[in-house]
Amino acid sequence: MAQMNDLAVLVKELEEQLVTCIRCGMCQSVCPLFEQTRKEADVARGKLALLSGLMENIFEDPSGVSQRLNKCLLCGSCAANCPSGVNVLEIFIKARAILTEYTGLSPVKQLIFKRMLANPKIFDTLTQWAGRFQNLFIKDQANAQGTSCARLVSPLLAGRHVLPMAKNPFHKSLADLSRTPLAKGNKKDSGLRALFFTGCLIDKIFPNVAHASVKVLTHHGVGLSIPQGQGCCGIPALASGDRETFTRLVDHHLDLFKNEKFDVLITACATCTSTIKKLWPTLYKNPTSGVKEQLDALSQRTMDINQFLVDRVKPDFGKDAPSVSGPSGEIVTYHDPCHLKKSLGVAAQPRKIIRAAGKTLVEMEDSDKCCGMGGSFNLFHYDVSASIGNLKQKNIADTGCTTLLTGCPACMMQISDMLARNKQNIKVCHPMEVYARALEEKIK
Amino acid sequence: MxxxxxxxxxxxxxxxxxxxxxxxxxxxxxxxxxxxxxxxxxxxxxxxxxxxxxxxxxxxxxxxxxxxxxxxxxxxxxxxxxxxxxxxxxTGRLNKIIEINEQDMYAVVQPGVVTASLAAAVEKRGLFYPPDPGSQAVSTLGGNVAENAGGLRGLKYGVTKDYVMGLHFFDAQGRYVKTGSRTVKCATGYNITGLMTGSEGTLGIFDEIILKLIPAPIARQSMVAVFDTIDAASETVAAIIAARIVPATLEILDNFTIRAVEDFSHAGLPVDAAALLLIEVDGHPVVVAEEGEKVESLCRKMGAKNIKRAETDEERDKIWAARRSALSALAKLKPTLVLEDATVPRSKIPEMVRALQEIAKKYQIDIGTFGHAGDGNLHPTILTDRRNTEEFKRVEEAIEAIFDKALALGGTLSGEHGTGIAKAPFLEKETGFSSILFSRQLRSALDPHNILNPGKITGVSK
CATH class of the missing domain: 3.30.43.10 (Uridine Diphospho-n-acetylenolpyruvylglucosamine Reductase, domain 2)
Structure with missing residues (x-):
C-alpha cells in the first residue's frame, strides 16, 4: 500500500517521542477509561504501540488506529504518572492531526470547525439563535443543577441532562462592564494588569463565572482588559485533528491581543488555560518567524485565575477576604480538573479560595480523578463517559456536601449531568462564584 | 490461525x-x-x-x-x-476479591485482582500482604503467582510463593483442580500449589488464589546511610546479615542511579556519594528501636560517612519514594531500558557489585545498579537504544556476562522476573540439561497438546 507508506513517513515524525515508552504499563493504574473497559487499546501504552504500528506500516488502512486513538479523554493522567516522562498528550494530538490530514475531516466536523468555530462572530450569532429556540427542544428539570432534558426522544441528547445556553452571553455585557469602576470596598490598586480570556463555555453557558471573576479581580485591585470579539481557544478543533482551524483561532487572538497592555493572561477555564499555555506554542502549524517566540512569551504569562489570585495578587485572606462564617460554613467539596492539577499543577490555590469564602471543604475520595467529560469524548462515547462520571458523582455525594466546586466549565457540565441523573440535590459552581458571593455579603 | x-x-x-x-x-x-x-x-x-x-x-x-x-x-x-x-x-474482568478472612488471616482472590488493591484492602483491616513488586500498582495477583514475583521486602518477608496457601485452576484440558487449603497446615496430596507458583501459565490457568495474610507491623524505622565507596556499602549489607539482623528492607543505590534519581526528583540525595543504603527495620517498637541502633552503629563501623534516620512519616515516605523512582529516573535517560534481576547468595553482594562495574567498563555500556541488596537480588539496569544494533549487541554480551558471573557465585539467572522467553536459552547453564528434560516430561504429561503458553521456560533445546 503506497499510500499507507506515505502515512508511515508522516508518523515517523513522532518516532523520537514514541520510543521513550518502555511499555512498563504503569498508565493502566491511572487511566479512567481502562478502569472501565480493561482493554489495552484504550490505555496509553496500547495507543502508543498502535502508532508505532502505523510507523512500521503494518496496517492496511488507518481507520482502526484512528478510531482507537480518538477513544481517549485526553485527561493526561497517564502522562502525569509516566515513569519515562512520555509526552502522551502532545503525541496523541499530533497523531490525530496527521491522521485527520491524511483521511480528511468528516463533513459534520468541517461544518462545525471551519464554518462556525473558526469565525467567532458567526459562532456567537449562531449560538445566540440556538439559545433563543432551545426551549422548543429541551425542558427545564427544576433541579439544583439547573439542567434540562430533551422534550421528545432524541438520539442526539439520549438521556443527557444538558445545561441550557445563557440568555445573555458574557460578551454582551462587555460594553457595560467597561464603564464599571473598581468595586467599592477596596480602593487599593494591586498594580497588576490582567487580560481576561473568557472561553466559549463560560461566555455562553456560565456567564456568571465571568461576572464573578470580574467582581473578584476588581475587588482586589487588578486592572482588567477584556477585548471584544474573543473566540474559542481551539481545543475542540485540535482534539479532532483540525490543526488549521486551531491555528486560525490562535492567529485571531494574537491579533486581538496585540495592542492590549497586560502582565498576565488569565482564564477561569482550566481547559483554556492549559491549551493556551501548553498547546498554542507547540501545536501551531508552521509558525512564521517571530510567532513561536510570541506564543512562548504569551504562554509564560498565562495563568489560571485561582493561581493568579493566590500566588500573584496574594490577598491577605485573614483580613481582605470575605471569610465571615468560618469553619461553620456550608459543606462543599472540590473536584480537581485534569487540566488544572495534572496539566498545570494547580490544586492548592482553589482550595485556599474556597476556604477564604467561608466554606467547609470536605475532600472527596479521588478528587483528582477525571470526571469523564473529555470534550467530544462525551459526544461519541457517552456510555463510558457516564460510567466514569457516575463514580465521580458518587464520591461527591459521599462527602455530604451541598455544593460541588470545580475550576473548569467542561467538568461543571459533566458533573451537573451526572448529579442530575442521580437526583442529587447538590449545586455545581466555580470557586470564583462562591468567593464573589461571599464578597458581596461582606460588603452588604 | x-x-x-x-x-x-x-x-x-x-x-x-x-x-x-x-x-x-x-x-x-x-x-x-x-x-x-x-x-x-x-x-x-x-x-x-x-x-x-x-x-x-x-x-x-x-x-x-x-x-x-x-x-x-x-x-x-x-x-x-x-x-x-x-x-x-x-484476566481483566476476573478481578474480584472474593473473601478477606480476618480471623483465619487469609484472602481469596480472582487472578485479575491488582496487587496494590489487595494490599490496600487488607491494610484497612490491620492486616498485611507483604509481596510488593515494583509494578504492584498495576500488576495482577494471578501474574504475581505465575511469576513468583518478589519485591522490596523479600529479605524478611519472603516473596509471593511464601504467601500462596492454595489454588484452584483449570488444567490443560479444562478440568478443575484444587490444591492447598485455607489452613496453615495442609499435608494432603502433592504440593501442587508449590509447583504451580512460578509456572508462568505453562501448567494450568488459575481460577482462585488463597493468599496468606499476616498482622501488620506496629512500628517501623527507616534510615539512609551514605558511603564513599560502593565496596563499603555492599560490605555493610553482608555485615548486617552476619550480625543476625533481618531488616524488612535493605536496598542499595549506586552513584549512577543516585544522580539519575536526584536529577529527576530533587529529593536532596547526595550526588557525590558512591552508594546509598536505604534500610528499614520493623516489628515491635522495642525491637525496632534496638535493631535501629545496631544497624546504625554497624553502618558507622563499616565506614558510612553520614546516616540519616527518618523522624516522621513524611521523611520515611521521601526515602522510599526516592527508591521507587529509581527505575523511572533511569528510564528517562535513554529510549531502551533492560532491567536484569540476576541474584546471588547475599554474602556475595560485594563481589557481584564489583563484577557489574567491570562489565559496564568492558562492554562500554551504561549500567545503573540498584536493588534488593539484602536478599542478593540486584537490578543491574542497562540503558541503551535498541535501534543502535551495534551497541545492543554489546548489551546482549554484557547480559550473558552478568548471568555467568551470578551462576559462578552460586546464584540464579532470575530472582523475581521469571524465565519466560528471555532466560529460557540460558536455563540449561543454571540447571543442566537433565533438569530441563525433567520439566519437559512433567509438562508434556500434563499438557499433551502443548497448548499452555508454549515456548516459555522449557521451550528451547540445544
Missing amino acids: ISQSVVNELKKIVGPEHLLTEREDMLTYSYDAAVLDSQMPCAAVMPGTSPEVGRIVALCHENRIPITVRGSGTNLSGGTIPESKGIVLL
Whole structure:
C-alpha cells in the first residue's frame, strides 16, 4: 500500500517521542477509561504501540488506529504518572492531526470547525439563535443543577441532562462592564494588569463565572482588559485533528491581543488555560518567524485565575477576604480538573479560595480523578463517559456536601449531568462564584 | 490461525463484545514490558466467570490452540508474549476479591485482582500482604503467582510463593483442580500449589488464589546511610546479615542511579556519594528501636560517612519514594531500558557489585545498579537504544556476562522476573540439561497438546 507508506513517513515524525515508552504499563493504574473497559487499546501504552504500528506500516488502512486513538479523554493522567516522562498528550494530538490530514475531516466536523468555530462572530450569532429556540427542544428539570432534558426522544441528547445556553452571553455585557469602576470596598490598586480570556463555555453557558471573576479581580485591585470579539481557544478543533482551524483561532487572538497592555493572561477555564499555555506554542502549524517566540512569551504569562489570585495578587485572606462564617460554613467539596492539577499543577490555590469564602471543604475520595467529560469524548462515547462520571458523582455525594466546586466549565457540565441523573440535590459552581458571593455579603 | 468456527464458539462463550480479533487489537496484546520481539495473537478473549474460563480451555484443548494468559502485561521476561500465535486470555474482568478472612488471616482472590488493591484492602483491616513488586500498582495477583514475583521486602518477608496457601485452576484440558487449603497446615496430596507458583501459565490457568495474610507491623524505622565507596556499602549489607539482623528492607543505590534519581526528583540525595543504603527495620517498637541502633552503629563501623534516620512519616515516605523512582529516573535517560534481576547468595553482594562495574567498563555500556541488596537480588539496569544494533549487541554480551558471573557465585539467572522467553536459552547453564528434560516430561504429561503458553521456560533445546 503506497499510500499507507506515505502515512508511515508522516508518523515517523513522532518516532523520537514514541520510543521513550518502555511499555512498563504503569498508565493502566491511572487511566479512567481502562478502569472501565480493561482493554489495552484504550490505555496509553496500547495507543502508543498502535502508532508505532502505523510507523512500521503494518496496517492496511488507518481507520482502526484512528478510531482507537480518538477513544481517549485526553485527561493526561497517564502522562502525569509516566515513569519515562512520555509526552502522551502532545503525541496523541499530533497523531490525530496527521491522521485527520491524511483521511480528511468528516463533513459534520468541517461544518462545525471551519464554518462556525473558526469565525467567532458567526459562532456567537449562531449560538445566540440556538439559545433563543432551545426551549422548543429541551425542558427545564427544576433541579439544583439547573439542567434540562430533551422534550421528545432524541438520539442526539439520549438521556443527557444538558445545561441550557445563557440568555445573555458574557460578551454582551462587555460594553457595560467597561464603564464599571473598581468595586467599592477596596480602593487599593494591586498594580497588576490582567487580560481576561473568557472561553466559549463560560461566555455562553456560565456567564456568571465571568461576572464573578470580574467582581473578584476588581475587588482586589487588578486592572482588567477584556477585548471584544474573543473566540474559542481551539481545543475542540485540535482534539479532532483540525490543526488549521486551531491555528486560525490562535492567529485571531494574537491579533486581538496585540495592542492590549497586560502582565498576565488569565482564564477561569482550566481547559483554556492549559491549551493556551501548553498547546498554542507547540501545536501551531508552521509558525512564521517571530510567532513561536510570541506564543512562548504569551504562554509564560498565562495563568489560571485561582493561581493568579493566590500566588500573584496574594490577598491577605485573614483580613481582605470575605471569610465571615468560618469553619461553620456550608459543606462543599472540590473536584480537581485534569487540566488544572495534572496539566498545570494547580490544586492548592482553589482550595485556599474556597476556604477564604467561608466554606467547609470536605475532600472527596479521588478528587483528582477525571470526571469523564473529555470534550467530544462525551459526544461519541457517552456510555463510558457516564460510567466514569457516575463514580465521580458518587464520591461527591459521599462527602455530604451541598455544593460541588470545580475550576473548569467542561467538568461543571459533566458533573451537573451526572448529579442530575442521580437526583442529587447538590449545586455545581466555580470557586470564583462562591468567593464573589461571599464578597458581596461582606460588603452588604 | 484459528478457524471461524472456533471464533464463533469463543464468541458464544464470552459474548461478542469480549472477543477481540481485529489486527489493531492484536497488536496491543503482542508485547509485555520485556525488551523482546513482539508477536501478535490471533484472538484475545476476556472471560467474566470461571465456567467461561473452563470452557475456553476445553475448546482450545480440543482444537489444539495455544493459550497465553495475560493480566496487566507487566512481565519482564516475555512470559505474556503469545509466541506461538494462539489466543490471549485476559484476566481483566476476573478481578474480584472474593473473601478477606480476618480471623483465619487469609484472602481469596480472582487472578485479575491488582496487587496494590489487595494490599490496600487488607491494610484497612490491620492486616498485611507483604509481596510488593515494583509494578504492584498495576500488576495482577494471578501474574504475581505465575511469576513468583518478589519485591522490596523479600529479605524478611519472603516473596509471593511464601504467601500462596492454595489454588484452584483449570488444567490443560479444562478440568478443575484444587490444591492447598485455607489452613496453615495442609499435608494432603502433592504440593501442587508449590509447583504451580512460578509456572508462568505453562501448567494450568488459575481460577482462585488463597493468599496468606499476616498482622501488620506496629512500628517501623527507616534510615539512609551514605558511603564513599560502593565496596563499603555492599560490605555493610553482608555485615548486617552476619550480625543476625533481618531488616524488612535493605536496598542499595549506586552513584549512577543516585544522580539519575536526584536529577529527576530533587529529593536532596547526595550526588557525590558512591552508594546509598536505604534500610528499614520493623516489628515491635522495642525491637525496632534496638535493631535501629545496631544497624546504625554497624553502618558507622563499616565506614558510612553520614546516616540519616527518618523522624516522621513524611521523611520515611521521601526515602522510599526516592527508591521507587529509581527505575523511572533511569528510564528517562535513554529510549531502551533492560532491567536484569540476576541474584546471588547475599554474602556475595560485594563481589557481584564489583563484577557489574567491570562489565559496564568492558562492554562500554551504561549500567545503573540498584536493588534488593539484602536478599542478593540486584537490578543491574542497562540503558541503551535498541535501534543502535551495534551497541545492543554489546548489551546482549554484557547480559550473558552478568548471568555467568551470578551462576559462578552460586546464584540464579532470575530472582523475581521469571524465565519466560528471555532466560529460557540460558536455563540449561543454571540447571543442566537433565533438569530441563525433567520439566519437559512433567509438562508434556500434563499438557499433551502443548497448548499452555508454549515456548516459555522449557521451550528451547540445544
